[in-house]
Structures are given as structure tokens and as C-alpha cells.
Amino acid sequence: MNRLGIATVMFVDDEPSILSALRRLLHDEPYKIVTYESPTEALVAANQDPPAVVVADYHMPGMTGPELLQGLRRLNENIVRIILTGKPDVTAVLDAVELGAVYRFLLKPWDEDELRVSLRRAVDHHCLLDERTALQRRIREQERRLASLQSNVEASRG
Numbered sequence: 001m002n003r004l005g006i007a008t009v010m011f012v013d014d015e016p017s018i019l020s021a022l023r024r025l026l027h028d029e030p031y032k033i034v035t036y037e038s039p040t041e042a043l044v045a046a047n048q049d050p051p052a053v054v055v056a057d058y059h060m061p062g063m064t065g066p067e068l069l070q071g072l073r074r075l076n077e078n079i080v081r082i083i084l085t086g087k088p089d090v091t092a093v094l095d096a097v098e099l100g101a102v103y104r105f106l107l108k109p110w111d112e113d114e115l116r117v118s119l120r121r122a123v124d125h126h127c128l129l130d131e132r133t134a135l136q137r138r139i140r141e142q143e144r145r146l147a148s149l150q151s152n153v154e155a156s157r158g
Contacts (some may be wrong), residue, residue: 007052007123008032012042012068013084014060018108022055025112031123039063043071050076052126053119055106058085058092066095066102073101078129080122082106 009031011022019035026033034051036042039060046054054072056065069081081101085092086108093105103125104118 006030006032007126008034008049009119009123010042010046010051010054011035011056011084012039012054012060012065013037013057015057018057025115026119029116029119031119039065039068043068043075046072046079047075050079053080053082053122055082055084055119058083059087066092069102078126078133080126080129082118082122084108084110 007030009026011019011033012035013019013022014037016037019037023033023035031052034045036045039056039062042054042056054069056068058065060068065083065085069083072079072081080103082104083102084106088105088107103122106115106118
């Protein structure tokens with residue numbers, strides 16, 4: 001999410017026509033859509049401004065979708081990772097799940113309604129993950145403050 005509360009959805013595919021079709025399809029959705037033909041460029045961009053959701057093609061030159069998603073996972077576990085593929089097979093699915101903890105697989109050609117619903121759910125999931133992370137951080141801070149207070153009380157008694 002950016003400062004305005006708008007989720008960024010990143011698409012990575014080495015086929016410009018796929019990226020163009022996705023931008024046209026999703027132009028009226030309440031997301032900031034960014035696209036990259038290069039997984040390496042996408043990884044650099046995500047490092048500077050992490051997206052809420054990344055949808056990556058499975059087969060790309062230089063780096064597969066699962067390899068990209070694995071790198072994104074190391075960068076920020078709250079990025080929701082989706083694979084978009086035209087050639088699904090069981091081994092590919094298992095490899096992708098193992099490497100990048102894939103949230104969802106979508107098939108090319110995609111069903112427009114399914115894609116929209118999947119993105120909405122992915123953004124909602126990202127929001128929940130961010131909220132959980134913030135709450136965990138808050139709990140750790142409160143535990144530190146409590147330990148400090150306990151230490152002060154014990155020191156004043158001794």
C-alpha cells in the first residue's frame with residue numbers, strides 16, 4: 001500500500017501484449033498497476049517500493065516466475081505472490097509453491113472475472129498480513145515496556 005492507501009499490483013511477463021491486455025482490463029480497478037517485462041527489473045523496483053501483490057508469468061528468460069517470487073518473499077513476506085501460466089503441470093505447481101510460497105495459480109488465457117476476484121482477494125490478504133505484522137510489532141514493543149517496568153519495580157524494592 002502506498003501513502004494514500006492504494007495497493008500496488010505488479011505484473012511481470014516477458015510478453016508486452018500480455019501486460020498491455022492486463023493494463024486495459026484493470027484500468028478501472030482501484031489499484032496502482034505497474035508492469036515489467038524483466039523479472040530482474042521487477043525485483044529492483046519491488047525493493048524500492050514493495051507492491052501488495054505480484055503476478056508473475058511462470059516461464060520468462062533469465063529468471064522463472066517462481067524464482068522471482070522467491071526473491072520477493074525474501075524481500076517482504078507480506079507481498080502476495082501469484083503465478084500466471086499458460087502451461088500448467090503438477091511439477092511446476094509444486095516447484096513454485098516450494099520456492100515462492102505462491103498464493104494462487106492463474107491460467108492463461110485468464111477469465112476476466114476470476115482475475116478481478118483473485119486480485120481483490122490477494123489485496124485483502126495483503127492488508128491482513130500487514131495488519132498482523134503491525135500487531136506483532138506492537139505486542140513486542142509492549143512486552144519490552146512491560147519487562148522494563150518490571151525491572152524498575154524490582155530494582156526499587158531491592
